[in-house]
Each structure stands twice: as C-alpha cells, then as structure tokens.
Amino acid sequence: MSDVRTRTSKLRVEAVSVSIDGFVAGPGQDREHPLGVGGPALFGWFFPTRTWQAMHGQPDQGETGVDDDAAARGFENIGAWILGRNMFGPIRGPWPDDDWKGWWGDEPPYHVPVFVLTHHARAPLEMKGGTVFHFVTGGMRAALARAREAAGGRDVRVGGGASTIRQFVRAGLVDELRLTISPVLLGRGEPLFQGLDLPALGYECIAHVPGKRAVAHVTLRRRD
Amino acid sequence: MSDVRTRTSKLRVEAVSVSIDGFVAGPGQDREHPLGVGGPALFGWFFPTRTWQAMHGQPDQGETGVDDDAAARGFENIGAWILGRNMFGPIRGPWPDDDWKGWWGDEPPYHVPVFVLTHHARAPLEMKGGTVFHFVTGGMRAALARAREAAGGRDVRVGGGASTIRQFVRAGLVDELRLTISPVLLGRGEPLFQGLDLPALGYECIAHVPGKRAVAHVTLRRRD
Numbered sequence: 001m002s003d004v005r006t007r008t009s010k011l012r013v014e015a016v017s018v019s020i021d022g023f024v025a026g027p028g029q030d031r032e033h034p035l036g037v038g039g040p041a042l043f044g045w046f047f048p049t050r051t052w053q054a055m056h057g058q059p060d061q062g063e064t065g066v067d068d069d070a071a072a073r074g075f076e077n078i079g080a081w082i083l084g085r086n087m088f089g090p091i092r093g094p095w096p097d098d099d100w101k102g103w104w105g106d107e108p109p110y111h112v113p114v115f116v117l118t119h120h121a122r123a124p125l126e127m128k129g130g131t132v133f134h135f136v137t138g139g140m141r142a143a144l145a146r147a148r149e150a151a152g153g154r155d156v157r158v159g160g161g162a163s164t165i166r167q168f169v170r171a172g173l174v175d176e177l178r179l180t181i182s183p184v185l186l187g188r189g190e191p192l193f194q195g196l197d198l199p200a201l202g203y204e205c206i207a208h209v210p211g212k213r214a215v216a217h218v219t220l221r222r223r224d
Numbered sequence: 225m226s227d228v229r230t231r232t233s234k235l236r237v238e239a240v241s242v243s244i245d246g247f248v249a250g251p252g253q254d255r256e257h258p259l260g261v262g263g264p265a266l267f268g269w270f271f272p273t274r275t276w277q278a279m280h281g282q283p284d285q286g287e288t289g290v291d292d293d294a295a296a297r298g299f300e301n302i303g304a305w306i307l308g309r310n311m312f313g314p315i316r317g318p319w320p321d322d323d324w325k326g327w328w329g330d331e332p333p334y335h336v337p338v339f340v341l342t343h344h345a346r347a348p349l350e351m352k353g354g355t356v357f358h359f360v361t362g363g364m365r366a367a368l369a370r371a372r373e374a375a376g377g378r379d380v381r382v383g384g385g386a387s388t389i390r391q392f393v394r395a396g397l398v399d400e401l402r403l404t405i406s407p408v409l410l411g412r413g414e415p416l417f418q419g420l421d422l423p424a425l426g427y428e429c430i431a432h433v434p435g436k437r438a439v440a441h442v443t444l445r446r447r448d
Contacts, residue, residue: 020403020405020417020429020442021246021417021420022245022246022417038423179244181405181440183429183432183442184429185422185423185427185428185429185444186423187420187421187422187424187425188421188424193244193245193246196245196411197412198245198409198411199262199409199410199411200412203409204409205244205407205409208407208439210434210440214432215432216405216434218407220244
C-alpha cells in the first residue's frame with residue numbers, strides 16, 4: 001500500500017527499437033509483416049533474450065544480461081497498456097467482424113488490461129492469461145484515464161506504434177522513454193522523432209548502456 | 225606507388241556526431257555558434273581525445289582509446305577535403321571582402337587542399353600548415369573532380385555540414401560514412417537522415433563500436 005501511495009503512476013514507453021536512421025518499423029505493414037518490411041531486423045537484440053523466449057513458451061531458455069534487463073524492465077510494474085490500432089492489427093477502417101484478436105494468439109503477452117485506440121467501437125475481448133483488449137473511441141486522454149484506473153497505481157505502458165508514441169509524447173504525457181538503437185538502416189517506414197522537439201518538450205537523455213548485439217539502450221526522461 | 229594503383233580513392237564522411245534524434249548541428253548557426261545552439265554537446269566524446277587536443281596545440285595531452293581511434297581515423301589517408309559553404313563560415317551570399325578565413329585561425333587542421341562549395345567566386349586562400357581553401361562554384365561534381373585530382377590517389381573527405389553530406393550521399397558518391405551517435409537530444413537543427421533512403425542507396429551498417437562517453441561509433445558502407 002505504501003508503495004502505491006508514495007509513488008506516482010508513470011506513463012512509460014519501453015524497449016522501442018530504433019534504426020540508426022530513426023525508424024521504429026519498416027514500410028508496408030500487413031498481415032505477413034507486422035513490423036513492416038525489414039522491421040524484424042530492429043529486434044535482433046530482443047529475440048534471443050530470456051524475456052522474449054519466455055513470452056513465446058520457452059521459459060528456461062534465452063540469454064540474460066543487459067539486453068534481457070532492458071526487455072524485462074519493460075514489463076515491471078505495468079498495470080495496463082495502451083496500443084494504437086495499427087499495433088493491434090493490420091485491419092483499417094470499421095471492424096468487418098470479431099475474428100481479428102491481435103497478433104499474439106490466444107494468450108497475448110500482456111496479462112493486464114490493454115486499451116486500443118480506434119475510431120471504431122468494438123466489444124471488449126477477453127483473452128487467456130489475463131489480457132483484456134478494450135477498444136477506446138474517445139481518444140488519447142480517454143484511453144489514458146481508463147488505463148490509469150485499471151492499473152490501480154501501477155504504471156501504464158504505451159506499446160506503440162510510432163504515431164501513438166509521438167501523440168502521447170507531443171502532449172507531454174510520457175514520463176520515460178526507453179529506446180534501443182539498433183545497428184540497422186531502414187530508409188523508410190515509421191519515423192519516431194519526426195516533428196518531435198524532445199528538449200523543448202522537457203526530455204533529456206539520462207542513461208546510455210551499450211548492449212550485446214551492437215545496440216545502445218538509452219533512457220529519456222521528462223524533467224518535472 | 226603500388227598502394228596508389230591497387231587502391232581506389234574513396235570518398236569518405238568521418239566522425240560525424242549525430243544526436244539520438246538525428247541532428248548533426250543545432251539551430252541558429254552564427255559566428256558565436258559554429259555548431260548551432262546546443263551543437264557542442266554532440267562532441268563531448270571528441271574534445272577529450274588526443275587527436276582533438278593535438279589539433280589545438282596540446283600534442284601530448286588527451287585520451288587515447290576507441291574514441292580517439294574514431295577521431296584519428298578521419299584524418300588517415302585523406303588527400304583533400306570538401307566543405308559546404310556554411311561549414312566554412314557564417315557569411316551568406318556574396319563575400320563582402322576577404323576577411324573571413326574560416327573558423328580555424330591561421331593554421332587550420334586540414335593541412336591539405338580544401339574545396340569549399342559556394343555560389344560566389346573567390347580567390348584561393350593559402351593558410352599556414354598546408355591548408356589551401358579553394359572556392360568552387362561549379363557544384364558538387366566539379367568539387368569532387370578537383371578534390372580527387374588534388375588528393376593524388378588518397379581519399380577525399382566530405383567534412384560537412386549536413387546538407388552537403390546529404391547531397392553527396394543522395395548522388396551515390398560517398399563510399400563510407402562513420403557516424404558517432406551521441407547521448408544527446410537536440411530537437412531542432414540540421415537533420416542528417418531526412419529524405420535519405422540509405423538502404424535504397426546501397427548502404428548498410430557494417431560496424432558498431434561502443435565508445436567511452438556513452439556514444440556509439442557506427443560505420444555505414446555502400447555496397448559496390
């Protein structure tokens with residue numbers, strides 16, 4: 001209890017992989033390319049980690065160390081998530097039916113309520129393992145209010161994609177961003193920094209840790 | 225001689241410091257701010273190196289190691305430089321007189337011919353220590369032809385700024401780019417990657433070395 005009262009619930013962006021040229025996903029996202037064409041190369045550091053392996057049914061496999069620390073930290077003390085519509089799936093416009101249930105199979109790796117930003121209403125979707133997808137049509141602040149309430153004092157994580165992250169950052173709502181700069185060029189795709197004047201929004205780089213596979217884990221924090 | 229014949233003269237971009245959000249200089253470049261406002265923070269890794277100290281009259285001081293290696297490499301086997309007008313100085317438009325002789329004092333750190341891109345003709349400027357500034361009004365390819373001839377088989381370095389680098393990269397003329405990603409946010413200024421589809425232009429990241437002051441040295445190379 002004291003933990004909940006002394007600590008403010010934060011809005012966090014975690015483990016976002018960025019190419020050297022500033023993209024967080026490749027172009028041409030569709031059902032076969034959830035990260036866009038070329039996008040998976042951004043996650044070369046993430047797939048071997050114990051955290052990712054455990055998320056995919058291999059709990060005792062995978063590497064520990066600095067990269068796994070960055071992956072695992074993203075799930076610590078998270079009570080709810082917010083996702084953009086395109087991160088939930090490749091369908092655009094009205095939902096044709098209720099068939100699409102996310103990229104992640106029957107048991108998504110969230111295990112808490114997940115609020116999906118969309119212009120098109122849809123009934124909540126309860127999945128195995130504690131994940132419930134709620135579809136929010138009232139915009140960014142409505143989603144955040146519901147996520148904070150659901151999180152019960154724990155933090156809320158903005159999962160992506162790029163435009164959703166930019167929207168929350170531009171509104172000054174994100175407290176911390178943890179990025180992993182990957183040794184990859186994408187050339188096209190979803191840019192993270194475009195149109196964001198991060199210092200003017202109060203952000204500074206407070207930590208920088210080299211990872212194992214030629215990546216750099218950086219932490220940006222907004223000054224209070 | 226065999227060295228000159230077996231080795232093709234390369235066009236290289238070296239030791240360019242990039243902020244996490246993709247800027248290589250801050251906004252508002254002027255006589256007091258040659259790197260733009262906030263720009264010097266990009267070079268926190270460079271100033272302590274033995275190479276930089278030696279360039280500024282302190283030959284036996286400064287640090288060696290991975291950061292100094294990156295700085296020193298940028299001067300190895302360079303027979304000529306190409307600079308954009310704005311990297312040579314803060315004056316825009318026609319030269320009012322011959323007073324401005326660059327940011328670097330009587331003895332600039334080049335010690336070889338330097339070709340400055342400009343729309344305004346000016347007589348060559350011979351400085352102490354072997355640097356001669358030539359002013360080229362015929363454009364990028366004319367400057368490159370003259371620089372290659374002056375370099376006599378050695379490599380040519382494009383020194384900057386951002387728009388000059390982008391111009392040479394976009395034309396497919398640059399063989400290698402070495403960038404240093406600095407743990408700094410600038411928010412505004414001179415973007416390096418904007419409008420450059422580096423993979424489409426044939427570039428890939430071939431090396432990534434963590435530096436001492438929370439930087440990452442990356443090498444991009446164009447496939448032949």
